[in-house]
Amino acid sequence: MSSDHEDGKDLRKPFLHTGSWYRMGSRQSSMMTSSQMIRDRSVSVLACVLIVALGPIQFGFTGGYSSPTQNAIMRDLKLTVSEFSLFGSLSNVGAMVGAIASGQIAEYIGRKGSLMIAAIPNIIGWLCISFAQDTPFLYMGRLLEGFGVGIVSYTVPVYIAEIAPQNMRGGLGSVNQLSVTIGIMLAYLLGLFVNWRMLAVLGTLPCLILIPGLFFIPESPRWLAKMGMTDDFESSLQVLRGFDTDITVEVNEIKRSVASSNRRTAIRFSDLKHRRYWFPLMIGIGLLVLQQSSGINGVLFYASNIFQSAGISSSDVATLGLGAIQVLATAVSTWLVDKTGRRILLTVSSAGMTLSLVVVATSFFVKGFVDESSSSYAAMGILSVVGVVGMVIAFSLGMGPIPWIIMSEILPVNIKGLAGSIATLANWFIAWLITMTAPLLLAWSSGGTFTLYLAMCAATVLFTSCLVPETKGKTLEEIQFSLR
Template sequence: MSFREDNEEGRDLRKPFLHTGSWYRMGSRQSSMMEKLGSSTMVIRDNSISVLLCVLIVALGPIQFGFTGGYSSPTQAAIISDLGLSISEFSIFGSLSNVGAMVGAIASGQIAEYIGRKGSLMIASIPNIIGWLAISFAHDSSFLYMGRLLEGFGVGVISYTVPVYIAEIAPQNMRGGLGSVNQLSVTIGIMLAYILGIFVNWRVLAVLGILPCTILIPGLFFIPESPRWLAKMGMMDEFEASLQVLRGFDTDISVEVNEIKRSVASTTRRTTIRFSDLKQRRYWFPLTMGIGLLVLQQASGINGVLFYSTTIFEAAGISSSNVATCGVGAIQVLATGVTTWLVDKAGRRLLLIVSSSGMTVSLLLVSICFYVKDILSEESRFYSLMGILSVVGIVTFVLTFSLGVGAIPWVIMSEVMPVNIKSLAGSVATLFNWLTSWVITMTANLLLTWSSGGTFTLYTIVSAFTVVFVALWVPETKGRTLEEIQWSFR
């Protein structure tokens, strides 16, 4: 049965994911509108507050994402000691979340397409909760690995679905800032893992990792489904009701409704896309852009730095490495918060160029410092200076990464993918992101053992290439509707 068929069976399959919640008494027209979305729909008169509330609820997913990423840094020494793991075995543990995320990324597009954005986030939350419980009760590497894989699967689905949902509900003048909340939440999750890791042992920290998803699941019942997904599924009454809730009942949504209907109509005339069709610029250009940005984001080595920051600071000669790691987490949150404010003012392209240029310079500084340290004796007065400069370089790298390359590739991916290939193209782009992340996470510890200077030299080359890629390939999408962006590729 097609979801486009207007029958009772088709509606029953989707209905649990359309319900939201009720906050205030509405007039008869508004009540009628809400009946189209379900029996319990949340409505707020201020449209910006309504959208912001939706974003804050789904942002619990990226917090879970960040907590998963940050977990391995403060717990490395304790887990290795308690379970008798080697460095290689712990590296496998750290990287298995990326393996699970690759599987989740492959499935994410189809899940989000089949049961909606809200439904896919509900499904993603369950393996996350089970995964954290498995890690907290682990007495050998098998439970540890299984829990990490389950977490990774949930994170893979979340990493695709949340940016897409935010892009589809946000007004064009707020889309960049709200889209950046996704990465801001990731950095908050990382910082929480770093800070809590100082005060609690690794088992308790795993239990605390359950909280974001246990709050997310009930929260999803209080927000509307993506209006663009509803329109694509042929649920036009629910689509208009959802959009009216998001924009406010005093807002005329007729222009936006017509744009979305026109876009959906043009993409549903032909439902099957052949590989030969990908040769058309309207498909290959946004697909190449999305994959390229998400691959370069991870190939810069950010996860290697964040996952093993405590080890890196120890190699740089910093005695309070856990405190330094927490400082990096805090800086990342602040810088990403600045990006959230700037992205709709300065634009995506400019921030990407500034960010990747800053990353290149800071990584070059770190690599030079480690090279010099290798040829100096520990008694040399320049030895400690090189350690300090390398820490400055790492902090600057995280800061400049957070100013653009951290958040904006996800925003652009959610903006540029054509509607009729969004599920497949978005899944592929997310898969490549997680594949690259896995390679970086799996090799970072081993590369740092081989040569710290050589490791950061490789990351420097990637960051320099990112500057070139953005300058040549990435157009500005600020202030344009999703439909305008996708029409521009034609």
């Protein structure tokens, strides 16, 4: 191994060789009985995914926290509506900062080290919120949470894509978004039973479990290969595929993929004229921007008002129900994505969102012309609920999980850190923009707002059906070769 690899190896050592799986080693595996050696390769990969999925659960819990706690926080800390709105939006600001740093952190100290770094500010942030007596501590805690979430949102899908077998990568990649929806639902559910300070303390649990869990899973073999750590790379891949599996073919494919990429050679802007760079970058950024431009955060922001207008008295319980529907729909997506393919699910999802938003927009336009005491007004309220539920289901089936999967699959290895940071930053910036403008747009015209969102969903249908490549069933190396 060259000296520049040795220079960086000591810094990364704690993240590479800790954990019982590495201590077993491939040499010891030869001494095992045949019954001990026969392992389904999916078991090791699934265990890794379940551990790193604690990061997206934290992501979702952060997003869902402000909904059940708004009235109590405003009352206890004497906040105005604008001050609480600032509190809610600061997680997006922190996430943008985390997104900028995420790619370089993940490239330098690895995927596991990046998640370790993300977990620490999340824990500190939740404790700041829990003990806050005034707005500075409250705001600082929210910013720290957002910073950690920004790193998690890039690192987890990349790690899952790099460890998963090609026939399982879509389903396992969807676990990222499934975990986000579980985190949102947990925040809604626990918020019904505990106060906002205790809910913030409970928010530390995913990361408190994640930190020790990271010491029991292997580092991404593709990152190790890129960094020139050949022995560690092969050991990691052997653990993930099972000690009785011949990994020779996959090892050679990965080595060939990274052979032309030097980790110390920076990508130049002039290189972006090549299709192998600009096309995947356009797809990755485009999908993550369109995901948020659909207005999903604006729709969820207004969900409780829609439920109230439809005559549903307990909007908190209805919002919890909406969160449960989102979890179930995302779970269905994890099963479908490796069977039907990414592109068709994205197209069906965005088309379903477009039709659902037509229903929502129409109901609000009609409500503006009928008397509030009429049966038509009540019917339009129910219709708007149907549209919102339909949009959430359609989003969860495709546009929720799949943009993150495709971003992690198609970006070339030598620009993945920089390009992934840009794509993640773009996603969080649009999320912040939608969240901040939704109240203003809805005050202007509810029907007009949802019309704007449906126009973006219609544009997404065209984008996915015409430009997005199908990556189902291909190795990451095959995907990279097809984009040249």
